[in-house]
Amino acid sequence: MMNFIKEPTEIEKKSMAIIAPYVAEYNLSAEETKVYSRIIHAAGDVEYAPLIDIHPEAIAAIKTALRAGANIFTDVEMVRTGINKQKLAVYGGAVKCLIADERVKQCARETGITRAMAAMRTFGAELSGGIVAVGNAPTALFEVLRLIDEEKIMPAAIVGIPVGFVGAAEAKKALSENGKVPYITVSGTKGGSPIAAAAINAVLYQLE
C-alpha cells in the first residue's frame, strides 16, 4: 500500500502524461491543451474533454488582463481559495469575492435571489476590465450576462463553469452565445469551483 509517488512535481508530471492522449484528438493549441489538461486533472475525469469550450480569444484576453493587473471576481469562496493568489499578485491582481459580505447578504434576503447573484450585482461596474470566475452558481453567471447586456458592463473575459441540474447548462449555453465577452466554459451539468479555478490557474501559469 505504501508504494506510491510522494513528490509533488512527479505526481503532476505523471498526471499530465496520463491525460495527454485524451486531449490529443481535439487539435488544440499548446495554450488550450494546458487549460484542457488542468480541468481534467482537477476533476479526475477525462469525460470533460469533449465538453470544454474555449472562445478563440479567451486565453489571450485573460493573459492580457492578468498582465495588466486585472482582478478576478469569483462567485464563491471555494473558487477564490483554489486560485493561485500568490502568482496572481506578481502582476498586481487580487481575487475578490463578496458572498460573505453583509451588503450582499442583505440584498439576497430582501430580493429572494441567491447570494452569489447578489454578489455579482454588488460588484457591478467594478467587473469591467476584470476577469469573472464562476464555479458554483448559475444565477451568478446569468447576472453577469445581464450586467453585460443591460448595464454595459464589460469584463475582459469570463470563466463560467457553474455546476448542477438547475440552470447550469442553460447559463453556460447563454455564456457561449453572448457574443460580447470571450469565455471558457464546460457544457452541461458538470463543473464546480476546482474546475473554474483550474482554468484560471492554467492560464496564469502560462505567464512568464
Added chain:
Amino acid sequence: MMNFIKEPTEIEKKSMAIIAPYVAEYNLSAEETKVYSRIIHAAGDVEYAPLIDIHPEAIAAIKTALRAGANIFTDVEMVRTGINKQKLAVYGGAVKCLIADERVKQCARETGITRAMAAMRTFGAELSGGIVAVGNAPTALFEVLRLIDEEKIMPAAIVGIPVGFVGAAEAKKALSENGKVPYITVSGTKGGSPIAAAAINAVLYQLE
C-alpha cells in the same frame, strides 16, 4: 435567457428532485440517500452514484463524533472552505487545515513529500477521535492510513475522496479495505474538494 430560478431553497429542492430517480435503485437508507444526493449535486454528475461507497457504520460514527464536538481535519483549504463551519460550531467542532502552516511547508521541503501529506503527519495523534476529510491529495489519505496502521491513531471516520490519475483510485481502494475506521469514499479517479465537503455537510445537516 432571464427566466430562471433565483430562490436558493427552490433551486436545491428542484435539484434534489432531479437527482432522486438516479439514486432510487441503490436501496439506500434515508441517511445514505442524502449523502449520495449531495455528492451528485456538488459534482453535477449522476455517474457518481455507482461509485459511492459508504461503510455501514460511517454515517452513525460521523454523527456521534460531530455531536460530541469533534474537529474535522482537511487536506486542503478548499475542503475547509466548503464545509459549513457555522453549523459545525453549533456542536463545538472546528475545521482544521495545516497545508499553509510553516512547519508543514518545511517538512515537505525537507522530505520531498507533498504538503498535504506532511499536514496529516503533523496533525498526528490529534486526528484520533476526529473526522478526516480528504478532497484533493491521495498522498494525504495514504498517510492517514499509515498513521492508523503504524501509529495506532484512530480517527472516528474518514471521508476520503481525493481526485486524479496518480494514486487516487489506489488510495481510495486502500481506504475501503482498511478494516479499522468507517469511511465514505468514491471509487476511481473522480472526486475533489466540493465532493468531500458535500459528504461532510450531508451528514452535518442531518443533526437536529
